[in-house]
Amino acid sequence: MTNNQRLVFIALLASQAVIISLLERAIPFPFAVAPGAKLGLANMITIMALYTLSTKDTMHVIGIRITLASLLGGTISTLMYSGAGALLSFIGMVLMKKIGGNKISIIGVSVVGAVLHNVGQLLIASMVANTWTVMLYLPVLSMIGILSGIAIGIAANYILTHVNRLNYYKDLQTFQVERG
Amino acid sequence: MLRQLIKIMRRGDMIIVILLFLLSFLPLAIFTYVQASVSDDATKIAVVKMDNEIIETITLTGNRGTQSFEIVADDGDINTVEIIDEKIRIRSATCPDQVCILTSFIENPGETIVCIPHKVVIEIQAENHHEELLISS
CATH class of the missing domain: 2.60.320.10 (N-utilization substance G protein NusG, insert domain)
Structure with missing residues (x-):
């Protein structure tokens, strides 16, 4: 992948992620029992980036997404919450992908990402509220996170295996890695 | 979708799902433990x-x-x-x-x-x- 191709691909993924997060925000809240729970559709893009780009470029995609999505329809606190969630889930997913290797599929990576996203948000919430009992809310959130994580993993797997263009980028990256 | 799930899912994934599920109850466990010491x-x-x-x-x-x-x-x-x-x-x-x-x-x-x-x-x-x-x- 030439440098320009790489930049365009990063921009493409980031813009898709921004649109998806904005659309997701517009969907009326689907789980009445657990406010704060989200489908995490934007995570799909993060996973795609993780499987097609280098770790550093994936970080760029996430950074652009968080900044733009917060600027377009959020507040400072949403920036804080989604930032912490995204950072933690990104670290978790990268580690999972590295350590897991062949034993862990895209679903495992996606589930780890979803749950850690919730953990990150609750950590910020307990810091804001100054009481760690906020963490008691975790089981409800992580339950939904696990389910949506599995679904997102399947969706991302579909995209990765069925979109030829992505495979093309995937090959380019491995090619580059092998050579360099 | 279920067939797809079975096809992709590996044992490692199952372990992770179960582990994360159990770990999410950890705060609750600590809370219950702390609370038990109040008379x-x-x-x-x-x-x-x-x-x-x-x-x-x-x-x-x-x-x-x-x-x-x-x-x-x-x-x-x-x-x-x-x-x-x-x-x-x-x-x-x-x-x-x-x-x-x-x-x-x-x-x-x-x-x-x-x-x-x-x-x-x-x-x-x-x-x-x-x-x-x-x-x-």
Whole structure:
């Protein structure tokens, strides 16, 4: 992948992620029992980036997404919450992908990402509220996170295996890695 | 979709899912453990905080009847707190997510109602007659 191709691909993924997060925000809240729970559709893009780009470029995609999505329809606190969630889930997913290797599929990576996203948000919430009992809310959130994580993993797997263009980028990256 | 799931899913994924599921109950386990060390005869006090400043303390033990009051922030956010006998809840709030209202009544030491958008926290503390406070924020 030439440098320009790489930049365009990063921009493409980031813009898709921004649109998806904005659309997701517009969907009326689907789980009445657990406010704060989200489908995490934007995570799909993060996973795609993780499987097609280098770790550093994936970080760029996430950074652009968080900044733009917060600027377009959020507040400072949403920036804080989604930032912490995204950072933690990104670290978790990268580690999972590295350590897991062949034993862990895209679903495992996606589930780890979803749950850690919730953990990150609750950590910020307990810091804001100054009481760690906020963490008691975790089981409800992580339950939904696990389910949506599995679904997102399947969706991302579909995209990765069925979109030829992505495979093309995937090959380019491995090619580059092998050579360099 | 299920067939797809079985096709991709590996054993490692199952282990991760189960592990994460169990780990998410860890805070609950710690909470229960901490709470178990509070004796039953302690006086229960509800502490209402906004922006980490205590604005009201209510002794719940021995309380009878229904009281309610409003917490009004400078920027117009309102949380209505209601106390019925020895339980306390937030009855209504002008926040978008309404988590505090869904939490409903709390009555045991250590339990909290948190309204993140308004930074309102109601926490029940136990005042032991014999020893120091065991629950802290």
